[in-house]
Amino acid sequence: MLETTGAKKPVTTNPILDATGVAKNYGAVAALRNASLSVLPGEVHALMGANGAGKSTLVKILTGAVRPSGGRIQIRGETREFSSPGAARRAGLVPVYQEPSLIPDLDIASNLRLTRTPVEPFAEWVRELGVNDLSLGATARDVPLAIQRVLDLARALAAEPHVLLLDEMTAALPADLAERVVDVVRRQSAAGRSVIFISHRFVEIAAMCDRATVLRDGETVGVLKIETGVEERIVELMLGAKIEKARGVTHGARSTATVAGPPRVAVRNLAVGKLQDVSFELANGEVAGVVALEGQGQDELFEALAGARKPSAGTIEVDGAAVRFAHPADAIRAGLALVPGDRSEALLMHRSVRENIALPFSAPFRRWGPIALRKERATVTAAIERLQIDTRAQREVQRLSGGNQQKVTIARWIAAETRTILCFDPTRGIDVRTKREIYRLLRELAGQGFSVLYYTSELEEVQHVCDRAIVIFGGRVVDVLPVEIADEAALTRAAYGLPRQSEVAP
Amino acid sequence: MIRLIRRNAWVAGLCVLFILLAVTTKLIQPDYGAGDFGSLMRAVLPYAFAVAAQTVVVIAGGIDLSVAAMMAVTSVTAAAMMNGASESHALFVVPFVLALGLCLGALNGFLIVWTRVPDIVVTLSTLFVFQGVALLILDAPGGGAAEWLKGLVVGTVPIPFLPESVTAWIPKALIVLVICLAVVWIPLRRSQLGLSIYAIGSSELAAFRSGVSVARTKIAAYAIGGLFAAMGGLSLTLSTGIGAPIPGPYLLASVAAVVLGGVALGGGKGGLLGPIIAVIVLRLVRTDLTLLAVDPNATTIIEGLIMVIVVMLGAFLAMRGRTR
Amino acid sequence: KEYTIGISNTVQGNGWREEMICAMKAQALASGEVSKLNIAHRNTDAAGQLEDVRNLISAGVDAIVVNPADPAGINAALKEATDKGIVVVAVDQAVTEPSAYVISNNQEEYAYLGAKWLFQQMGGKGGVVYMRGAAGASADSDRDKGFKRALAEFPDVKVVHEVFTGWQQDQGKQQILDFSATGTPYQGIWTSGIDNVIVDALVESQAPLVPVVGADNAGFVGQLTSVEGLKGAAVTNPGSIGGAGVALALQILDGKKPDSKLVLVNPELWENATDEGKAKLKAAADPSLSPEWPVSISIPGWTTYTKDQIVACKGPGE
């Protein structure tokens, strides 16, 4: 299982970076309240925490991209506060942020010049990281995302940082490139440089980190040495409680098979984006899970079904009739609606909960007239109650908590009585309790004959909500697993395109 | 790469348009000669500087509604200072006015950074302020200009190794324009500041994270805009010999030419060459219509139509490119 | 003889200037000597007029008749024109370029006559609202001289408000409304030809009808004989000076140069305070004209077109 890496470096007692009591408020939202992090020279230090725990915020504060609301940061024992990333860079702290930071309209050479990065070492690192055909004249915008991430890293490495901060550097990378990153990070630490490493992948943590700091709700809740068996501890700390095996929540209540007639949605030989040839069916009253590794084209699939993107080949049938969507409005008319993974893509952040939920009602031209306010209030209130949305800050959705925001995006379609909801990683960045509520809600909907297509990046969710799991790999559906056998291990194998193991795990 | 080609294609397209118009001009008026081309370039001067000012700011992701008002301030300042003064006094006036433009522009940038009010609103406010300042300096068109300054844009200069038949087609006004723009623009393009200006225009966040001082860069971009506007103001004074406190039509013209020149509103893209050629094209259109004795107001229609159609076409092509 | 004449004017939409253009067209047509007019008529400033005049030079005209935006601002282009042998005539306002001819109303006298009458009506004391023309235009600065000369003769008359109307009706009206909204008392209004809208404004806002001086614009002349309680005077300022300008240019092209480069037409004052004045106003009134057109639609000794021709506003070949 987990093993600690090689021989320990001589441990100096003086940390190179020491942050204590760091806090950051965004209005009413406390992204960080009391975070601390101490990194030793030559150490690879993992920063862990659930989505929204505040990892990225901490990185931004440490590197001067965001001003803290409180706390103290010491570099080599000296208290510092960086006013800009430039200042942090000069002090030897170089980040790779979670989002690409290349200037989109500049070519690579200019991007290097902008950060005064020497070209030779940069090119060296790029090759080292496994990218061989890079043109310095290419405009950053035109470079694929994964390569942009590699360039970000190479640029940071070329600056010869004392402390390198990597925020989910590997998340968007294919496995081979991710491995290269791990190699490179190891060598950094061997050379006596420190690395702060953020990732949700335990394999990577185990492979190279010395210690881990765990954040929960903006607070440091533990610092652990990476050793065998620490994984459980970390997860416990991250979630704040021992994860109960919440098996069999409701998925016994399947009604799929009993519904006669054509499937609610049938996808045949669909090609869109990275997807080459995808076929599956979604029955009435079914929650079908979609499982795929990052970047397999699942987002394109959902967008195509929601009418937000045109497929290049294949057909979509709804209730047995072929449909063609030129606009999400067409899909909505056919009863298909998307709940995107990124809440900021779905919400009118400055508008009220009520307006957000009622938005689809006003969209069609014939509804541009006066609003039936009483009806609207009734519909919206019903939806709010059904999802138990905390509406204390309902005048502006941006003041709601993330979980409540996510509920609003779902409530919208429940109020509109949309028959098929396409949920794309709806529980991303949501606390455990809210997650449960969402599972329950979706099962309830299925029980009433609604259909749900459910993509999740957290594999154990499949067994909480889904009736089946459709696994996509390499542009195709490689497997459809019944929920009984769709545990994490089986799904992971399938997601990597490996064949099913014949016998069920003991 | 594709982007590079496309950008150059835009400029090339403008050049073709210019050549077509030039040929048309010669067809309409066979007597059209070097002297007339000189007139064209003199008419181009203030517009070209106005559009240069706007271009820098737009590339930095902003917009400057006070361009014409800054031109008015600098123009009347120059005219008032040179009024009745000795010829050599102008030697002092020119750098002073350029510095003034730089300061006015920097003030715009500073207010945008400091108040966090959107740039459109800030420069809308300073548009009124600068207009007022111009009126306080001269409440009516007037003042004067040194003769040698006026002479700066009239006629031609002999250029070594070039026959007169060639230099006749290189009027001083063109030379002044090219030198003034090049002296600022070429070093800027190559400098870290120039890069930073493109960077903040392309993505303020990414630029900030790349260590660019967004505030300082923005102020600098507006300041350079102000410098170009001051050149425009000076060019007005030295072509009319007076300063006029009410701003001319340079704001709308500058925005139009920036867009026609292939610089995207929103920033981060484009160069100076396209907008300058666009401005020349627009002036030549007016000349041609005058030669044809067309109502000058029809020129307004045609300028508007060119703008609308070209921009729609550009947007349409961009859209096609995106869906591919 | 078949000449082409270029025309440049920088105020559009002002009735006086429209009459001027029509007079130019009518005179060109009536003369029979002009094959083509090339008219650059738009709202612009000195810089824009420079461009227009230069484009007219490029177009190869034989003469340019120009109403200058500024006395000095377009000299460079005028010089270029005369250097090429093009006859340049400035109408209505003077230019300082010595090679150009000027034919205009005597602007200083225009202002002096009206202002003096007004101050007399005010009993030699009180506040006057001074509504000027376009800032920097030489007609305006010449009129300012005349106005100041009259003012000097009446030490108890004070200017309580001075604005530039830009010779635009809408601006003038807005300005007087703005001003009367401030409640500052005044006893007379002098206008640089933006007159009938001022009377309208006073009537509409029920402000006291003080004496008003304006030009001989049809609307204002009509008001002087019809508006109850309005005292005022119209000073002649013929827009038809444009026709005279064309006539002068043609004369010069034909080789008959005038003795002086400056030709002045002297204004007259028609007031409604005396019976004699009223009679003159009655005789001059012409309700068939657009209210913003001056009633003096021809200049004896210069223009040769008929009323129908100027009203039709058609040039050669139209």
Next chain:
Amino acid sequence: MSVTAAGAEAVPLGKRIRRFMSDRPLVPLVILLVLLVVALQILRPGIVNERWIANTVKFAIPLAILAGCQTMTMLTGGIDLSVSTVATMAAFIVSTQAVEHGPVIGVALALLPAVLIGLANGIGVGIFRVHPLIMTLGTSLVGIGCLQVYQRTVIATGTKVPAFLSWLGTGVTGGFPNALLLFIPVASLILFVLNRTGFGRLLYAVGDNERAARLSGVVYWKVILALYVGSSLLAGVAGLLYVGLIKAPSLSLADPLLLPSVAAAVVGGTSIFGGRGGYTGTILGALILTVLTTLLTILQMPEGARRILFGLIVLLVTAAYLRIVEDR
């Protein structure tokens, strides 16, 4: 992530006032308006009377209508720089056509270019995705050029402002300007559309988050097309009213209102980036700017100083307002 409940803990007074104002953004505007009127009354005692109020309202109305166009377009993240041209065209056409064809046809003809320009703007912005600033600037140039050419064809006919427009624009009945007869319905309509109709919701939605609106089935170009046509029509109506007020049609009649119309919307709290603002604030903004203009005239400053103060105050108010609303 967590939300701290705004509640029991002691909040400093300054912050409380701010929070109060940020929840009621109209309060500071009303305060400012009152302050300006008080200043006026102190500078010239007795000026604030029935006649003055009627006059101020008369002049604020056309500005408020044009600022309504800006408010609606700005809610979607746009701006309509063609409103002054449209207003001028409507004014000029009605003054030249109503004489011959009567008021009904005159008004119809006057509003025709408004519809055309609105359509062009809507198509450019909504379908071709041209930046609204550029699109409306372009159509405005075309429009003004057409008007100037048109003017040359009607020189002989002359202009005459129809009597009913003068009555509406300048008349006062029982102390109330007749213009209110037009403005109250128009303002109520705008307020109703923005607050109580599906279309109004969509304007906010499109400006707040276009992608979210699209995913909810909102068809962007339809909304934008309707918006710009509506804005143009409104501008045309404002032009008709304004020519009734000024009674002197010219080719630049409404030009001086363009920038103030943007300023009124901005001062009234509408965000130029879209999604935030409302028409009540804009009406207050228009009143504030009108009173401010009078105040500056009364101060008898030279024109230059007046413009400087005007600019500074617009900037100051916007900056202060931003602070109040954004900092929570």
